[in-house]
Amino acid sequence: MKDVLASLPALNERYSMFSCIASGADTEEPKFLFSAKDNLTSKDMETKCGSRILEGYRPAFDAAAVEKMRQYGGRLIGKNNMDGFGFGTFSTNSAFGVPKNPFDLERSCGGSSGGSACAAAVIEDHVSLGVSTGGSICCPASFCGVYGIAPTYGRVSRYGLIDYGNSLDKIGLLSSDPAALAEFLPVISGKDPRDPTSCAQPPLDLKGKRIGSVAVPEEALKGISKDVLSAFESSLDILRSMGVEVKRVSMPSLKYAMPAYYILATSEASTNLARYVGMRYGRQDGDLSLGFDDYFTSFRSEYFGDEAKRRILLGTYTRMAGFRDRYYAKALKVRLHVISSYKKVFEDHDAVLTPTMPFAAPKFEDISKMTPVESYSADFLTVPANLAGIPHLSVPCGYDEDGMPIGMQLAAAHWAEGPLLTFAEEWGSAFDVRRPEVPL
Amino acid sequence: MRIGLEIHVQLPTASKMFCSCPTTDADAPNTHVCPTCLGMPGSRPVMNRKALEYGIMLAKMLNCEIAETTWFSRKTYFYPDMSRSVQITQYDNPVGSRGTYMFQGKKPVRITRIHLEEDPGKTKRVGDQSSLVDYNRSGIPLAEIVTEPDLSTPTEAREFLKQLIADIRHTIDLPGDGERSIRCDCNISVGTERCEVKNVTGLRNVERALTFEAVRQTKVLRAGGKIERETRRFDEERGVTISVRKKEFEADYGYIDEPDLGIFHIGELARSVSIKESPAEAAARLSREYGIERKLADQIISTSTGLAAAFEHIAKATDAQTAASWTAGAVSAYWKTFETLKKGPEGIADIIRRFRGGEMTDVEADIELRAYMTGTDVRAIKDAGADLSQIVNGYLDAHPEIVGEIRKNEKAVNRVIGHVMKETGGKYSSADIVAAAKSALEARL
Numbered sequence: 072m073k074d075v076l077a078s079l080p081a082l083n084e085r086y087s088m089f090s091c092i093a094s095g096a097d098t099e100e101p102k103f104l105f106s107a108k109d110n111l112t113s114k115d116m117e118t119k120c121g122s123r124i125l126e127g128y129r130p131a132f133d134a135a136a137v138e139k140m141r142q143y144g145g146r147l148i149g150k151n152n153m154d155g156f157g158f159g160t161f162s163t164n165s166a167f168g169v170p171k172n173p174f175d176l177e178r179s180c181g182g183s184s185g186g187s188a189c190a191a192a193v194i195e196d197h198v199s200l201g202v203s204t205g206g207s208i209c210c211p212a213s214f215c216g217v218y219g220i221a222p223t224y225g226r227v228s229r230y231g232l233i234d235y236g237n238s239l240d241k242i243g244l245l246s247s248d249p250a251a252l253a254e255f256l257p258v259i260s261g262k263d264p265r266d267p268t269s270c271a272q273p274p275l276d277l278k279g280k281r282i283g284s285v286a287v288p289e290e291a292l293k294g295i296s297k298d299v300l301s302a303f304e305s306s307l308d309i310l311r312s313m314g315v316e317v318k319r320v321s322m323p324s325l326k327y328a329m330p331a332y333y334i335l336a337t338s339e340a341s342t343n344l345a346r347y348v349g350m351r352y353g354r355q356d357g358d359l360s361l362g363f364d365d366y367f368t369s370f371r372s373e374y375f376g377d378e379a380k381r382r383i384l385l386g387t388y389t390r391m392a393g394f395r396d397r398y399y400a401k402a403l404k405v406r407l408h409v410i411s412s413y414k415k416v417f418e419d420h421d422a423v424l425t426p427t428m429p430f431a432a433p434k435f436e437d438i439s440k441m442t443p444v445e446s447y448s449a450d451f452l453t454v455p456a457n458l459a460g461i462p463h464l465s466v467p468c469g470y471d472e473d474g475m476p477i478g479m480q481l482a483a484a485h486w487a488e489g490p491l492l493t494f495a496e497e498w499g500s501a502f503d504v505r506r507p508e509v510p511l
Numbered sequence: 512m513r514i515g516l517e518i519h520v521q522l523p524t525a526s527k528m529f530c531s532c533p534t535t536d537a538d539a540p541n542t543h544v545c546p547t548c549l550g551m552p553g554s555r556p557v558m559n560r561k562a563l564e565y566g567i568m569l570a571k572m573l574n575c576e577i578a579e580t581t582w583f584s585r586k587t588y589f590y591p592d593m594s595r596s597v598q599i600t601q602y603d604n605p606v607g608s609r610g611t612y613m614f615q616g617k618k619p620v621r622i623t624r625i626h627l628e629e630d631p632g633k634t635k636r637v638g639d640q641s642s643l644v645d646y647n648r649s650g651i652p653l654a655e656i657v658t659e660p661d662l663s664t665p666t667e668a669r670e671f672l673k674q675l676i677a678d679i680r681h682t683i684d685l686p687g688d689g690e691r692s693i694r695c696d697c698n699i700s701v702g703t704e705r706c707e708v709k710n711v712t713g714l715r716n717v718e719r720a721l722t723f724e725a726v727r728q729t730k731v732l733r734a735g736g737k738i739e740r741e742t743r744r745f746d747e748e749r750g751v752t753i754s755v756r757k758k759e760f761e762a763d764y765g766y767i768d769e770p771d772l773g774i775f776h777i778g779e780l781a782r783s784v785s786i787k788e789s790p791a792e793a794a795a796r797l798s799r800e801y802g803i804e805r806k807l808a809d810q811i812i813s814t815s816t817g818l819a820a821a822f823e824h825i826a827k828a829t830d831a832q833t834a835a836s837w838t839a840g841a842v843s844a845y846w847k848t849f850e851t852l853k854k855g856p857e858g859i860a861d862i863i864r865r866f867r868g869g870e871m872t873d874v875e876a877d878i879e880l881r882a883y884m885t886g887t888d889v890r891a892i893k894d895a896g897a898d899l900s901q902i903v904n905g906y907l908d909a910h911p912e913i914v915g916e917i918r919k920n921e922k923a924v925n926r927v928i929g930h931v932m933k934e935t936g937g938k939y940s941s942a943d944i945v946a947a948a949k950s951a952l953e954a955r956l
Contacts, residue, residue: 112553120552130553131546229771233552238770267557267773338767342585345596346550350644353552360640363591390765399767 072104072146075194079148082509085176087168088189089149091116102144105255106190107137107200109150110157111242112231116147120233121155121165121183124374125353134231135266136200136242136259143258151186155376156344157204157235159183160449161438162211164378169435173215173507174475178432181211184245188215191245193509198246198255204235205332206427206453208243209465213427213478216467216505218495219245220252222488224460225272228263234343236336239457247506249466249495253277256488273486282421282494284316285481290325291425291452302469302477303426309501310424318420324412328455331405333447334389334398335458341386344379347371381443410459417484422491425452427465427478456482464491466498470505512725513705514668515623515660516717517696518675519653521630522565523685528629528652529556529599540645548650550594555771562652563606565683566627567777568786569654570607572682573622578604579778583627583769588762592632592644600628600655602766606777612658614671616795616805621659628653660698660705665721668697669714676714678789681816697721701728704738708752711745720745723752793819801831811838818846821856828860829867837863841877844942845884858883874950899931899939903947906930917952924948 076093083089090109093116107113110120112130119125137147154164162170162185170185172178173192180189184201188211191199201208203221212219221243229240242259244252257277262270287307292300307317349357349370357370375383389398416423429449438446456463463482470476483491527534530547537543546554563581570577584602610622630653632646656675662668676693679685695717697708706728708720723745728738740758745751788796790812797819798808811819821842826834842859849859862883866876882889906927907914916923927948928941939947 118553125552128552130551132553134553230555231553234555236770237555238768265557266555266771268771271773339770342587342597342765342767345587345589346552346594348589348591348596350591351549351551351594363642364589367589387765390767392763392765395766403768 072101075104076148082193083149086171086173086180086189086193088152088170088180088186088193090119090121090152090165090167090186091150093146093148101146103146103196103198104148104194105140105145105198105200106149106151106187106194107134107140107147108184108187108202109153110202110233110235111137111150111200112233113137113147113150116150118150118233119167119353121153121157121167122347122374122376122379123166123354124347124349124370125233127355128353130231132231134242135228135263137231139259139261140200140255143255149190151184151190151199151201153186154183154207155379156233156340157183157202157207157240158340158376158378158382160206160210160446161433161435162186163435163438164376166376172432172475173509175432175434175473177434177436178475179214179435179438181214181428181432183207183211184219185211187245188212188217188219191215191217191219191247192507196248196251198244198248198251200259201243201245202232202235203241203243203453203457204239204336205457206450208241208245209427209453209463209478209480210450212245212465213467213480214432214476216470216476216478216507217245217247218249218252218467218499219243219465220256220488220491220495221457221463222256222260223272223462223485225268226275226462226486226488227259228261228266228269230263230265234339236339237343238339239332239336239460241457241460247504249492249499252464252495253492256492275486276489277492278489280421280490280493281497282315282481282483282490284318284420285310285422285424286318286320286416286420287424288320288322288325288416290322294429294451295426296430298469298471299426299428299430299477302471303479306468306479306502313497313501317424320416320420322412322416322423322455324409325451325455327405328409328458329448329451331402331409332454332458333385334402335406337382337386338390338399338402339386341383341390344375344383347375349374378443406458409455410461413456413459413461413482414484421487422481422483422494423456424479424481427452427480431471431473431475431477452480456480461485462488462491464495466495466502467504468502474505476505512663513660513700514662514665514721515698516656516658516662516668516672517698518656518658518672519694519696520569520656520679520685521693522562522627522652522654523683524559524561524565524652526559527650528559528562528627529650532650534651537647540643540647543647544649548594549646550596556599556769558772558775559652562627563775563777564780564784565652566606566625566654567781567784568682569656569679570610570625571781571784571786572678572789573607573610573612573625573656575607575610575622575625577607577777577781580604580774580776581606582774583772584766585769586628586764586766588764590631590634591642592634592646592649594632594646594649598629598631599769599772601626603768612675613791613795614667614674616791616798618661620661620671623657623659625654625656628655660700665718665725668721669718672714672717674791677813678791681790682786697724699724699728700738701725702732702738704740706738706741706743706752708743708745709755716745716747719750720752723750727752787816790816797822801826801835803831803835807835807839811843814843814846815850817850817856818843821859824856824860825863828864833863833867841880842884845881848886849884852884852886854883874946874953877946895939895943899943899947900951902931902934903927903944903951907948907951914952917948
């Protein structure tokens with residue numbers, strides 16, 4: 072473990088997966104090392120959430136998940152780089168350098184938990200905490216060729232999570248070892264009175280049944296790259312050989328998930344980001360001779376990134392008087408509709424199976440050419456399960472001609488993380504996962 | 512003239528609405544604060560159930576319909592003392608709605624809604640160039656009561672508020688300095704368009720602000736002008752209202768649901784919570800049930816609810832008229848001391864029942880009552896009374912004209928009081944002297 076710690080600065084130089092690295096050594100040898108996405112608060116490390124506006128924020132408390140990992144004997148080695156406030160699919164919206172894909176430095180490692188996935192892929196025996204609002208765990212897990220699980224909404228306490236969309240945010244895990252997910256999910260799960268939304272959960276049952284049948288919605292296979300489609304099709308053969316029944320289904324409501332998600336997520340985000348005004352924490356070095364309104368405006372103009380500003384504008388619009396019913400209130404109804412259509416599928420199947428992302432990790436030069444809508448659309452496979460608050464898992468399932476990883480995603484019923492974790496381990500012994508070459 | 516009020520009441524919870532910081536007065540600014548009420552990133556709110564309970568009690572007191580499920584919303588606006596730039600309040604489905612509150616026993620005032628919200632911190636200007644913010648108040652629970660514009664004059668609004676505050680205090684045991692923790696937004700229209708005067712503190716200021724507004728609006732209308740919908744504030748020193756912003760510049764608060772708190776199923780709780788009879792209700796009931804004057808009922812209630820209970824005991828042991836005169840007289844006179852003894856009112860009722868049954872004279876009953884209610888010995892009172900009655904009798908013997916005067920006009924007894932006070936150097940209380948004079952007069956019949 073000492074070697075790992077010693078190699079962190081050099082690794083970070085190459086991959087930019089941390090926005091902050093732990094300094095000094097513990098006197099006690101920890102049981103294991105872990106890292107945490109930088110939107111989870113940590114007492115001993117600056118927490119910037121990928122945004123300049125939070126530079127200098129030293130939280131007074133550990134996030135519940137970080138606290139539990141430490142209590143379990145873990146040592147937090149760094150805070151994972153991320154899209155500012157979780158706004159992005161490629162981690163290119165970070166103010167602190169862009170994390171690089173370990174399989175090809177010219178490519179993205181996905182987002183918004185890009186640094187978490189990169190660390191999971193690059194560091195031996197590593198587990199990292201990620202956060203998913205619309206797919207921010209599964210997307211980077213898929214691009215970096217690691218396992219990632221986003222549990223049911225409310226399974227892991229959000230105490231200490233810097234909010235993006237409070238009704239959607241879920242804290243989960245990424246690792247190259249599927250057994251690590253099963254080991255650490257029980258550690259970070261459980262009721263926490265500091266987050267009332269965590270208090271309705273039933274116990275986590277890991278001895279639950281295995282996944283015996285999966286439903287593949289035909290809507291999920293449109294607009295998918297050839298490489299992804301062929302990797303996905305061959306995975307279906309592996310699944311069948313494992314004794315898993317594969318059925319094609321139709322889930323027409325999935326297409327409404329995207330607009331509903333972006334309305335709810337940005338509506339909530341725009342209220343969450345209202346608190347960043349250059350007072351009390353983070354950067355506070357604005358021009359004090361200004362009136363408070365002008366001070367707030369100048370501060371927010373200067374230190375929020377473009378994507379944060381875009382989402383604040385979107386989310387403020389969708390909750391304005393006169394538009395609230397048309398957008399925000401309607402999106403709430405759509406969410407219920409999407410949940411009920413999942414429930415219907417789960418009457419006959421244990422999971423909904425799709426590719427995780429419609430393409431393998433793209434090159435940065437291609438990302439820079441994308442319009443915001445194009446990059447938002449890349450999330451169309453991860454968003455529905457996130458909107459519904461159901462647990463979902465991404466596992467590596469193939470590699471394209473350039474050797475870039477491809478992932479597939481299984482979404483299960485509320486609170487059914489057990490079968491997903493069992494599946495991850497089964498899959499791990501049926502599929503050969505490749506590790507990136509790390510020249511250190 | 513139509514007047515509607517929005518009344519903000521700080522609820523007397525021990526801790527804040529969404530965190531465990533104390534609500535008591537702090538020694539220094541920003542000492543009763545934590546990550547939650549400072550809105551630090553990563554912190555989140557947890558509902559103080561007691562605040563919900565107080566909200567339900569007030570909703571019941573106002574005869575509101577109480578929602579089966581209630582939830583909170585985010586109201587977004589930027590101000591330095593609003594730590595999250597988001598206030599947690601209620602927008603859809605408040606705790607209570609569509610209530611009626613009976614004013615002075617005869618005028619029903621419609622209650623639009625009652626909802627719960629958190630107080631922001633306080634901004635204090637320091638010189639021309641800077642302000643300081645104190646977040647000790649941030650997160651103190653508030654109930655906001657909104658009335659329909661059913662009040663007709665500034666004086667009526669003040670009287671209404673006075674009665675309402677007494678009822679609120681009584682219902683949720685708001686401490687005595689509760690008036691300071693009650694703030695009011697006043698809506699008033701003389702013509703068709705209304706103006707809102709924000710954040711007025713104190714009964715007198717409510718009346719002053721409304722009176723100023725009424726005059727101002729009337730003048731504008733008489734001069735052929737038009738009242739514009741706007742928000743104004745009240746300058747306490749100058750006694751005037753000043754325009755703050757016109758309607759088109761009103762903030763759009765962009766309400767959305769507060770996802771961190773979830774939905775509260777309060778139906779069951781609401782059914783199990785019982786509230787004490789409010790003072791106004793109690794006065795109305797005493798007057799109705801016992802046929803006593805409303806004014807006397809109000810006096811009894813405003814002295815203390817314990818006195819009202821004693822009155823009811825006496826009335827049951829005797830009759831309403833007897834109870835009314837004794838409660839207004841001797842029982843009220845000794846009430847303050849009696850309350851400190853923490854005895855039951857049954858003893859009082861028993862003494863008066865014995866008087867009523869002819870077992871003793873009113874003077875004897877008075878002595879018994881005084882002994883019981885002040886915890887003194889009957890003999891000691893009698894001895895003291897003997898001296899006193901000698902002095903009184905001596906004076907009346909010397910001035911027989913006073914006897915006739917007192918019979919014509921009770922106030923003439925003041926001359927007796929004056930004489931005895933002078934003679935004894937204030938040894939006897941005026942109540943004792945009046946009692947001695949009364950018994951002396953009766954003896955002379």
